[in-house]
Amino acid sequence: MGEMAQKISKVDHEELLKVLNIAFAEEWLAYYQYWVGAQVAVGPMRTSIVEEFMEHANEELKHAKWLSDRIIQLGGTPVLDPKDWESIAQCRYDAPNEPYVMNLLKQNLVAERCAVARYQGICEMCFGKDYDTYRVSAKILKEELEHEQEMGDFIEDIKQGVEHGAQLQS
Numbered sequence: 001m002g003e004m005a006q007k008i009s010k011v012d013h014e015e016l017l018k019v020l021n022i023a024f025a026e027e028w029l030a031y032y033q034y035w036v037g038a039q040v041a042v043g044p045m046r047t048s049i050v051e052e053f054m055e056h057a058n059e060e061l062k063h064a065k066w067l068s069d070r071i072i073q074l075g076g077t078p079v080l081d082p083k084d085w086e087s088i089a090q091c092r093y094d095a096p097n098e099p100y101v102m103n104l105l106k107q108n109l110v111a112e113r114c115a116v117a118r119y120q121g122i123c124e125m126c127f128g129k130d131y132d133t134y135r136v137s138a139k140i141l142k143e144e145l146e147h148e149q150e151m152g153d154f155i156e157d158i159k160q161g162v163e164h165g166a167q168l169q170s
Helices: 003-008 013-040 046-073 082-088 101-126 131-169
Strands: none
Touching (some): 013 082, 013 101, 046 131, 101 131
């Protein structure tokens, strides 16, 4: 536990630890959503999309590590039991029951938009009050914004491919 980390933070520690644990749980769920989606994906651009999903999965896992480190530094304990992740997470896990790539991309786009809102909120909560938590959350926010853009780009690419294919057939 970092004594100075707690002393210099001017944020309500109980509330901050609660929010960081929610984000921690959400990162684990996001990791699994990307990972399992990569395993079952079918459809156009599958190879590229699976590669992107695996990259995102690894980044979500990295985010969980950063959050865990910060939670511990602030004197807290990260959520210890995976069965608790879904009950505290507000960004929901969406099982890939329909593994067509467009469905998976849309599910992940929703998840990324939720994550962007989560980290924007943490940044706002910590700005000027807890510089290290702000730094960590801003770094994660940057990556989540990139993920959201990439999911949207894949969706648009597939839509354009479908439209182009339809034009060729008419």
